[in-house]
Amino acid sequence: xxxxxxxxxxxxxxxxxxxxxxxxxxxxxxxxxxxxxxxxxxxxxxxxxxxxxxxxxxxxxxxxxxxxxxxxxxxxxxxxxxxxxxxxxxxxxxxxxxxxxxxxxxxxxxxxxxxxxxxxxxxxxxxxxxxxxxxxxxxxxxxxxxxxxxxxxxxxxxxxxxxxxxxxxxxxxxxxxxxxxxxxxxxxxxxxxxxxxxxxxxxxxxxxxxxxxxxxxxxxxxxxxxxxxxxxxxxxxxxxxxxxxxxxxxxxxxxxxxxxxxxxxxxxxxxxxxxxxxxxxxxxxxxxxxxxxxxxxxxxxxxxxxxxxxxxxxxxxxxxxxxxxxxx
Numbered sequence: 001x002x003x004x005x006x007x008x009x010x011x012x013x014x015x016x017x018x019x020x021x022x023x024x025x026x027x028x029x030x031x032x033x034x035x036x037x038x039x040x041x042x043x044x045x046x047x048x049x050x051x052x053x054x055x056x057x058x059x060x061x062x063x064x065x066x067x068x069x070x071x072x073x074x075x076x077x078x079x080x081x082x083x084x085x086x087x088x089x090x091x092x093x094x095x096x097x098x099x100x101x102x103x104x105x106x107x108x109x110x111x112x113x114x115x116x117x118x119x120x121x122x123x124x125x126x127x128x129x130x131x132x133x134x135x136x137x138x139x140x141x142x143x144x145x146x147x148x149x150x151x152x153x154x155x156x157x158x159x160x161x162x163x164x165x166x167x168x169x170x171x172x173x174x175x176x177x178x179x180x181x182x183x184x185x186x187x188x189x190x191x192x193x194x195x196x197x198x199x200x201x202x203x204x205x206x207x208x209x210x211x212x213x214x215x216x217x218x219x220x221x222x223x224x225x226x227x228x229x230x231x232x233x234x235x236x237x238x239x240x241x242x243x244x245x246x247x248x249x250x251x252x253x254x255x256x257x258x259x260x261x262x263x264x265x266x267x268x269x270x271x272x273x274x275x276x277x278x279x280x281x282x283x284x285x286x287x288x289x290x291x292x293x294x295x296x297x298x299x300x301x302x303x304x305x306x307x308x309x310x311x312x313x314x315x316x317x318x319x320x321x322x323x324x325x326x327x328x
Contacts, residue, residue, distance in 0.1 A: 002314040005066040006306030009082030014046035017311035021119035025054040044098040065310035067111030111309030113143030118312040120301040125259040132264040183244040189237040204229035216270040246281020264299035
C-alpha cells in the first residue's frame with residue numbers, strides 16, 4: 001500500500017491507497033502551526049492515523065508521496081506561496097526520517113495529472129494534457145504526460161497558463177502581458193453574477209443564494225434551468241473564457257500532439273455545458289485538412305486527486321526501485 005499526502009495552504013489531507021489506486025482510508029486536519037517542522041510532523045501523524053484507522057500494520061506501506069505547491073526540486077521546497085517563511089526545506093528527507101520508508105516530493109499540479117493518468121479520465125491513454133484551476137479564476141495549472149511519463153522540463157517550470165495569447169495584452173501576475181491566464185479567468189463572470197444577485201431590479205435565481213456562494217458551476221446550472229440572467233452572463237463573459245481556452249488547446253495540440261486534453265478544478269466543476277463551449281471554440285480554430293482526433297473531456301478523480309496523485313508517484317518510485325534491482 002502507499003501513503004498519499006496533499007499539502008495545501010490551510011490543511012493537510014492524507015490517504016492510504018492500494019496498489020490499484022483505491023483510497024482505503026483518509027484523514028484531514030487544519031494547519032495551525034505553519035513552521036516547517038510542525039507541518040512535517042502533522043503529515044507523519046496523519047499518515048500513521050490512516051494506517052491505524054484501516055487496521056493494518058505500518059509494514060504494508062511501501063512508499064510515501066507528498067504533493068505541494070511551490071518551487072521545488074530534488075526533494076527540497078525552495079519557496080512556496082502558501083508557506084512564505086519556508087526556504088530550502090528538505091521536506092522529502094525529513095518526512096522519510098520520520099516515517100522510515102521511501103518518500104518522494106512532487107509538485108501538486110503534477111500530482112493531479114498523475115491521479116488522472118492512474119485511475120481517472122486519462123487512464124487508457126499514453127499522451128495527454130491537463131488544464132486545471134482551483135476556482136476557475138485563480139490561475140491555470142498545466143501538466144503534460146508524454147508516452148506515459150510526466151514531463152517536467154529543464155527547470156521544472158512548464159507553465160501552460162502563461163503562453164501569450166494577445167501580444168502586449170492584459171498584465172498578468174507573472175509580469176508578462178497577454179497570458180492565457182489573464183484571459184481565461186472566470187473572475188469577471190462570477191463578479192458580474194454577484195452584481196446581478198444584489199440588484200433588486202433583476203429577477204434571477206442568483207438572488208436566492210448567498211452572494212459568497214456564487215460560483216461558475218452555479219451560474220451554468222441556473223442557465224441550463226432557464227434563468228435568463230445567467231444565460232446572458234454566459235453569453236457576455238463565459239463564451240470569451242471558453243474561446244481563449246479553445247484557442248489555447250489548438251496551440252497545445254500543434255506542439256504536443258496529445259490524444260486527450262483533460263479539464264479539472266473549476267473548469268470541470270462548471271459542468272459539461274462549459275466543456276462543450278471549449279470544444280466548439282477548439283473546432284472553430286483548429287485545422288481541417290489533417291486528422292484531428294484529440295478528445296476534450298472533464299477530469300474524473302475529483303476531490304481526492306491530490307492524495308491519489310501523490311500516491312501514484314509513490315507507486316512509481318517503488319516500481320523504479322524494483323526495476324533497478326534495489327528491492328525485490
